[in-house]
Amino acid sequence: MTKVSITVDGVLHESEVEPRTLLVHYLREQVGKVGTVVGCDTSSCGACTILLDGRSAKSCSVLAVQADGSSVTTIEGLAGDEWHPVQAAFKECHGLQCGYCTPGMVLSAVDLLSENPNPSEAEIREGLEGNLCRCTGYHNIVKSVALAAQTMKGGK
Amino acid sequence: MTELADHVAAIGRPLKRKEDARLLTGKTQWTDNIQLAGALHMAILRSPMGHAKITKLDVSGALKYPGVEAAYGADELGDLNGSVPCVWPVTDDMVAPDFPALAKGEVRHMGDCVALVLAGTAAQAADALEGIVVEYSALPAVIDMDDAIKDGSPLVHSDKGTNKCYTYKLQPQGDGAYEAAKAKADVVVKRRFVNQRLIPAFMEPRAVVASPMGTSGELTIWSATQVPHVLRVLLALVTGVSENKLRVVAPDVGGGFGGKLQCYREEILCVALANKLGRPIKWTETRSEDMMATHHGRDQLQDIEIAATKDGKLLGLKVDLIANMGAYLQIITPGIPLLGMFMYPAIYKMDAYDFSCIGVFTNTTPTDAYRGAGRPESTYAIERIMDELANELGMEPMELRKKNWIKHEEFPYTTVAGLTYDSGNYEAATDKAMALFKYDELRKEQVARRASGDKVQLGIGISTFTEMCGLAPSRTLGALKYVAGGWEHCTIRVLPTGKVELVTGTSPHGQGHETAWSQIASDTLGIPVDDIEVIHGDTRTSPYGMDTYGSRSLAVGGQAILRAGEKVVEKARLIAAHQLECSANDLEFDNGVFRVKGDPSKEKAIQAVAFEAFSAHDLPDGLEPTLQAESTVDPQDFSYPHGTHLCAMEVDTETGKSTIRSYVCVDDIGIQINPLIVEGQVHGGLAQGIAQALYEGAVYDSDGQLLTASLADYLVPGAPDLPSFVTDHTVTPSTTNPLGTKGVGEAGAIASTPAVINAIVDALRPYGVNDVPMPALPMTVWRTLNAARQGGK
Numbered sequence A: 001m002t003k004v005s006i007t008v009d010g011v012l013h014e015s016e017v018e019p020r021t022l023l024v025h026y027l028r029e030q031v032g033k034v035g036t037v038v039g040c041d042t043s044s045c046g047a048c049t050i051l052l053d054g055r056s057a058k059s060c061s062v063l064a065v066q067a068d069g070s071s072v073t074t075i076e077g078l079a080g081d082e083w084h085p086v087q088a089a090f091k092e093c094h095g096l097q098c099g100y101c102t103p104g105m106v107l108s109a110v111d112l113l114s115e116n117p118n119p120s121e122a123e124i125r126e127g128l129e130g131n132l133c134r135c136t137g138y139h140n141i142v143k144s145v146a147l148a149a150q151t152m153k154g155g156k
Numbered sequence B: 001m002t003e004l005a006d007h008v009a010a011i012g013r014p015l016k017r018k019e020d021a022r023l024l025t026g027k028t029q030w031t032d033n034i035q036l037a038g039a040l041h042m043a044i045l046r047s048p049m050g051h052a053k054i055t056k057l058d059v060s061g062a063l064k065y066p067g068v069e070a071a072y073g074a075d076e077l078g079d080l081n082g083s084v085p086c087v088w089p090v091t092d093d094m095v096a097p098d099f100p101a102l103a104k105g106e107v108r109h110m111g112d113c114v115a116l117v118l119a120g121t122a123a124q125a126a127d128a129l130e131g132i133v134v135e136y137s138a139l140p141a142v143i144d145m146d147d148a149i150k151d152g153s154p155l156v157h158s159d160k161g162t163n164k165c166y167t168y169k170l171q172p173q174g175d176g177a178y179e180a181a182k183a184k185a186d187v188v189v190k191r192r193f194v195n196q197r198l199i200p201a202f203m204e205p206r207a208v209v210a211s212p213m214g215t216s217g218e219l220t221i222w223s224a225t226q227v228p229h230v231l232r233v234l235l236a237l238v239t240g241v242s243e244n245k246l247r248v249v250a251p252d253v254g255g256g257f258g259g260k261l262q263c264y265r266e267e268i269l270c271v272a273l274a275n276k277l278g279r280p281i282k283w284t285e286t287r288s289e290d291m292m293a294t295h296h297g298r299d300q301l302q303d304i305e306i307a308a309t310k311d312g313k314l315l316g317l318k319v320d321l322i323a324n325m326g327a328y329l330q331i332i333t334p335g336i337p338l339l340g341m342f343m344y345p346a347i348y349k350m351d352a353y354d355f356s357c358i359g360v361f362t363n364t365t366p367t368d369a370y371r372g373a374g375r376p377e378s379t380y381a382i383e384r385i386m387d388e389l390a391n392e393l394g395m396e397p398m399e400l401r402k403k404n405w406i407k408h409e410e411f412p413y414t415t416v417a418g419l420t421y422d423s424g425n426y427e428a429a430t431d432k433a434m435a436l437f438k439y440d441e442l443r444k445e446q447v448a449r450r451a452s453g454d455k456v457q458l459g460i461g462i463s464t465f466t467e468m469c470g471l472a473p474s475r476t477l478g479a480l481k482y483v484a485g486g487w488e489h490c491t492i493r494v495l496p497t498g499k500v501e502l503v504t505g506t507s508p509h510g511q512g513h514e515t516a517w518s519q520i521a522s523d524t525l526g527i528p529v530d531d532i533e534v535i536h537g538d539t540r541t542s543p544y545g546m547d548t549y550g551s552r553s554l555a556v557g558g559q560a561i562l563r564a565g566e567k568v569v570e571k572a573r574l575i576a577a578h579q580l581e582c583s584a585n586d587l588e589f590d591n592g593v594f595r596v597k598g599d600p601s602k603e604k605a606i607q608a609v610a611f612e613a614f615s616a617h618d619l620p621d622g623l624e625p626t627l628q629a630e631s632t633v634d635p636q637d638f639s640y641p642h643g644t645h646l647c648a649m650e651v652d653t654e655t656g657k658s659t660i661r662s663y664v665c666v667d668d669i670g671i672q673i674n675p676l677i678v679e680g681q682v683h684g685g686l687a688q689g690i691a692q693a694l695y696e697g698a699v700y701d702s703d704g705q706l707l708t709a710s711l712a713d714y715l716v717p718g719a720p721d722l723p724s725f726v727t728d729h730t731v732t733p734s735t736t737n738p739l740g741t742k743g744v745g746e747a748g749a750i751a752s753t754p755a756v757i758n759a760i761v762d763a764l765r766p767y768g769v770n771d772v773p774m775p776a777l778p779m780t781v782w783r784t785l786n787a788a789r790q791g792g793k
Helices: A023-030 A085-092 A102-115 A121-127 A139-152 B020-025 B060-064 B074-080 B122-131 B177-183 B228-239 B265-277 B287-293 B333-341 B375-393 B397-404 B426-437 B439-452 B474-479 B513-525 B553-580 B606-615 B675-694 B747-767 B778-789
Strands: A002-008 A011-017 A049-052 A055-058 A071-073 B040-046 B052-058 B068-073 B113-119 B133-138 B164-170 B187-198 B207-211 B219-223 B246-249 B281-284 B297-308 B314-326 B352-361 B456-466 B488-494 B500-504 B532-535 B587-590 B593-596 B599-605 B627-633 B642-652 B658-668 B726-729
Touching: A002 A023, A011 A023, A023 A049, A049 A102, A055 A102, A085 A102, A085 A139, A085 B020, A102 A121, A102 A139, A102 B020, A121 A139, A139 B675, B040 B122, B040 B265, B040 B287, B052 B113, B060 B068, B060 B122, B068 B074, B068 B122, B068 B265, B074 B265, B113 B122, B113 B265, B164 B333, B177 B297, B177 B314, B177 B352, B187 B375, B207 B265, B219 B228, B219 B265, B228 B246, B228 B265, B265 B281, B297 B375, B314 B333, B314 B375, B333 B352, B333 B375, B375 B397, B375 B456, B375 B747, B397 B426, B397 B456, B426 B439, B426 B456, B426 B642, B426 B658, B426 B726, B439 B456, B456 B747, B488 B513, B488 B553, B488 B606, B500 B513, B500 B553, B513 B532, B513 B553, B553 B587, B553 B593, B553 B599, B553 B606, B553 B627, B593 B606, B599 B606, B606 B627, B642 B747, B658 B675, B658 B747, B675 B726, B675 B747, B747 B778
Parallel strands: A002 A071, B040 B281, B219 B246, B314 B352, B500 B532, B658 B726
Antiparallel strands: A002 A011, A049 A055, A049 A071, B040 B113, B052 B133, B068 B113, B164 B352, B187 B297, B207 B219, B207 B281, B297 B314, B456 B642, B488 B500, B488 B627, B587 B593, B593 B599, B642 B658
C-alpha cells in the first residue's frame, strides 16, 4: 500500500492505495465520488474524465499514486453555489439523455472552453473527440458547448 | 376563488427535463454505485475460443487467492446453473438448444461463460481467475451463415444435427402469388444486401447487484436493465426463487438500445448465488466483456427481389432472409427478423409479397434486439432496392417512390403484408424535407459536378421510411407465438397535499419519461408538472409493467397514463359533486378545477378533493377513501411513424472517404408530448443508423475470434465523425390511441442507414457502382469503386 494525498473537490484526502489502483477506482471506491464513472477499459470513451489540476484527464488512465499531491475536480465538485455554465447549457440544450457520458463530457467541455473560449462547431467536435456519447448523436452536446461559451463570455 | 393559477397545457411544450439535475451533478444512482456490506464480487472466466470442448476445468486453484470465497464451474454449480430463457419460439419445430449460464463441457462463442469466482473485492475476483485451470480442445467453428446451412457444415450444437434454428414463411397472397405478379413484370431487380452485425455499445456497462438482505426474506436485484418487470418473471422461472420474493430494481440506467432487454446469464448467476449463499453478490462487466457477452444486433443476409412494370408500378416483392441467431437463443433472438417481416413492403402498394427467413446458429455471440430490431433491416433492404429499381427504370428515385406510396387520402390502408396502417401523410413529409434539403438545387449541382469530372462527387440519398412500433396488441403477440402480452400499466395517486405520484410500468434509460409522463398527467389532472413525481423501475413500487423497448413507452404506456388520470378525475368528480351539492353531470372540469355549470362561484380544485378523499369525513355513501386509480391498457394496434430522410454525401473518388454534407429529416410521429425530447431521440437514432452505414461492424475471424472486442476496435462514432442534423416534423395523429402519438425512439436508426448508403451509391453511380457494403469505410468504398472501374461490378 502507498500513501497518497489528493485534494478531491476541495477536500484533502490522505489515503492508502494499492499501487495499481486507477484514479477512477480510487475516486469511486475510496472517496465515494461515484459521479465519476467507468465506461470502457481502453481509455476510448472518456466517461471517467475529471479535471486534474485544472486540466481534463481520463481518470482510468492515471494511477492514483500519480495523482499524489494533485487536485481533482469531479462532476460533483464542479458547481459552486450555482451550476457551472456548461452544466446549465447541457440542461438548456438537452445535451444529455441517459447521462452516463455526461460527467466526462461536461468536464471535457470545461477544459475545451478554458483553452478556446470561442470555438467553432468543428473545434467543439474535435475538442470532444475523446468522449463518446451513444444517445445524443452529439448534435445537442455541440449546441450546449456553444451556448456555454456564449454565457461564459457574458454574452447571450 | 381559484386556488391555483390557471393551468397551462403541458403537452406539446419543450420542457427542460426533470432528470437532468441529478445527471448533471453526479448524483445519479447507477447500479455499480451500490456498495453493500458483506457483498461478494463476481468475476467470470470467459471462453477465448469460438468453439471448443472443455477437456479440463479445475477451479480449486482460485480458492488459494486472497479474498476468494468460492469458485464454480458448471459441475460445482449443479442445479443452480439456470438456462437463459427464450420467450419467442417462432415456430412449433424451432430448434432451441439449452443455454446454461455456465457452459457444460463445450463453449460455443468467444465470451461464453466457463467459470466464476466470488471474492471480497472486484480486483480480488478478477485476479483469482488466473488460478482456474481450463483446457480446451478446439472444434471447427462456423461463422459464415451461408456456410452454416450447407450440408456437412460444422455444427454449433452437434446434438441438434443442424445449424438451422427455424424456417419461417409469410405468403399473405398465397403460394405462387409473387411468381404470378413477377410474370407480368417488365423489370425485375434482385440484390443481396448484407446487414452487418452490430454491437449496442450503450455507455453504461451492465451491472448487477443481488441482495438477499431484504425485509421479509425477499431478494432484491438491482440491474442495469431496460426490463425490470420482464426480468422478475424470468428470474423467478429460471432460478426457482418465488416471484413474490423477488424485487427487481432498475436504478438509473445508462442507455440500452435493446441491449439491456434481456435476462442475462450474469443476472441468473447473481440471483442464484445470492439466494444460496445468503450474501449480496455484485458483478459489473468490463467493456471488453460487454463487447463479446452482451447480445449483438442485426446480422442478416437479405436476398430481395422486386418486380415492376416499365413505367414503375410495383407488382411484387420477394424477400429471403438468412438471420444469424449466434450460438444460442436469448430472450427474443428468433423473433427479431419477424419484427421486420411485415415492414419490407414499407409505404408502397403492390400486389404480392413473399417472405421467408431461415434462422441460423453460428459460433458467435447471440443476437437480439438492437435499436429498431428487424425494422432497420427491412427498411434498409426496401429503400436500397427502390433506388436500384429506379436506376434500372431510368426514373428519378423520389418519383418512383411517389408513384407507389400510399396516398394520404387512402388511409387506413391494409398493406400487402397484412398490416393496417392507421394514418400517414408521406406527401407532406416529403415536400417539407425536399424544400429544407434544397433537393432540386443539389440535383443540379450533382449534374454539374458529374459533367466536370470533379474528383469529389456528390450523392443524394433518400429514405422514405415507415415502421411499426408500440409493441404491441397482446393478441397479435400471441398469434406470433410470443409468450407475453404487450399491455402497459399506470397508477396515479393524488396525495393529501395535492402532490401526485405517477407509477409507470415503463422503464426509462435516457428517454426522459419522468418529464414527459408528468406532462401527460399534468394536462389530464390540471396539476402542475413540477407537482408530479414519476415512479418507475422498481417492481415493488411499480408492480405491473412491460417495460421499455420497441418505441412502446409513449404509444402504449401513454394510454395507461391518460386513462388512469381520467379515472382519477372521474372519482374526484363524484366527491366534488357530493360536496358542492350538485349532480356529477352538472360539473365541468377545467384546469384542475371542478365548477358547477351556470354557477362558477361554486368550485373545488382537484387538490382540495384529494384532501377530502384522504380525510374521508364527507364522501358520498359507498365511495372508497383516497384519490387514486390505475389502468392497464392493451393497445388496439401498432402505430406507424414515418418520415422522409435525405442525405447529401461528398464522396472522394480518390480516397473513398464519404463525408456527410447535409442531413435533413422530416419525421411524422403524430402528436408530440415534448418536442425537445423528440428531437433528441431523432438525433440519437440518426447517429446510430449513420454509424451502421459508415463506421460500425462486429467482425469475427474464421475461428470465431471477435476482432472488434473493445471500444478501441469497434468504431462507435465520436463528435467529429457526425454532422449536425436538420430535423423537422409533420403531424398526422395516430388514430389507434387517444393521445394520437406514435413512437420515436427507433425512427432515426431505422430511417437513416439506407439514406446514407443510397447517397454514396448515387455519388458513384456514373462509375458503375450499384452497391457499397456496410460499413462504408473509405477503404471499402475505394475498393468498390476500383472494382467497378475495372468492370468487376
